[in-house]
Amino acid sequence: MVKPVSRPTxxxxxxxxxxxxxLVREARLGKAMTTTDLASRAGISRSLLQRIERGDPGCSxxxxxxxxxxxxxxxxxxxxxxxxSHLALHGEKMALLPKAVRTSTQRVKDDF
Amino acid sequence: MVKPVSRPTxxxxxxxxxxxxxLVREARLGKAMTTTDLASRAGISRSLLQRIERGDPGCSxxxxxxxxxxxxxxxxxxxxxxxxSHLALHGEKMALLPKAVRTSTQRVKDDF
DNA sequence: GAAAAATGACCCATAAATAACTCAATAAGC
DNA sequence: GCTTATTGAGTTATTTATGGGTCATTTTTC
Numbered sequence: 001m002v003k004p005v006s007r008p009t010x011x012x013x014x015x016x017x018x019x020x021x022x023l024v025r026e027a028r029l030g031k032a033m034t035t036t037d038l039a040s041r042a043g044i045s046r047s048l049l050q051r052i053e054r055g056d057p058g059c060s061x062x063x064x065x066x067x068x069x070x071x072x073x074x075x076x077x078x079x080x081x082x083x084x085s086h087l088a089l090h091g092e093k094m095a096l097l098p099k100a101v102r103t104s105t106q107r108v109k110d111d112f
Numbered sequence: 113m114v115k116p117v118s119r120p121t122x123x124x125x126x127x128x129x130x131x132x133x134x135l136v137r138e139a140r141l142g143k144a145m146t147t148t149d150l151a152s153r154a155g156i157s158r159s160l161l162q163r164i165e166r167g168d169p170g171c172s173x174x175x176x177x178x179x180x181x182x183x184x185x186x187x188x189x190x191x192x193x194x195x196x197s198h199l200a201l202h203g204e205k206m207a208l209l210p211k212a213v214r215t216s217t218q219r220v221k222d223d224f
Numbered sequence: 225g226a227a228a229a230a231t232g233a234c235c236c237a238t239a240a241a242t243a244a245c246t247c248a249a250t251a252a253g254c
Numbered sequence: 255g256c257t258t259a260t261t262g263a264g265t266t267a268t269t270t271a272t273g274g275g276t277c278a279t280t281t282t283t284c
Contacts, residue, residue: 047272060272
């Protein structure tokens with residue numbers, strides 16, 4: 001039983017994950033669903049749902065977002081429609097940005 | 113070379129992940145950081161950062177949140193301090209909720 | 225208070241994520 | 255236009271997450 005070398009996590013991330021997990025749990029209880037219910041609806045195992053509600057940083061973000069959506073927790077505080085259009089708009093904006101950056105510390109040219 | 117059986121993902125989740133990835137990329141470019149820069153700061157590989165910016169649902173949520181925080185993308189539209197206090201308040205609220213739910217379809221008691 | 229169900233916390237086998245690398249294509253700066 | 259860094263997209267070995275169980279505990283309902 002080797003202790004798993006977990007990835008370092010900042011307080012901010014920890015808090016955000018804990019809050020998201022709490023929101024999911026609150027939404028689930030609000031809909032009077034059991035962990036087994038929600039897990040099967042989301043197509044995941046009950047143990048994974050428990051980890052999500054606990055705010056485990058190791059869960060796949062896709063699964064967590066699916067569960068959040070299923071339980072009614074909004075992502076980015078946007079409804080599905082709004083999120084889609086917001087994404088489209090943002091995509092256009094992205095096209096105007098530089099495709100790559102170049103650090104200024106390169107090409108010191110100290111050969112004089 | 114077995115094609116990985118990917119987990120089904122809803123449009124909503126897909127959009128949310130794509131948006132989050134775009135926000136990270138935009139923030140990174142805004143700070144004039146290379147992918148290698150941000151990846152090493154976050155303590156992850158460049159290939160993983162690429163997947164995050166692409167909106168890959170398979171990335172660990174802890175890693176994605178860390179990168180978002182590092183690049184300056186706010187989570188829940190809250191600053192670190194606010195997030196912490198919000199979490200504390202929400203925790204108290206959680207204590208008032210029922211610890212378990214019971215589905216009403218149980219105990220049909222059809223033995224009459 | 226009793227019965228039944230839901231939850232929490234483990235464990236293990238397996239599937240999947242991640243790091244580290246390579247190489248081609250693209251973009252930035254002169 | 256040329257040079258060189260940056261990015262995109264793969265591949266493989268290794269680490270880790272996930273599913274599916276079990277069992278004890280808590281909580282609901284009667």
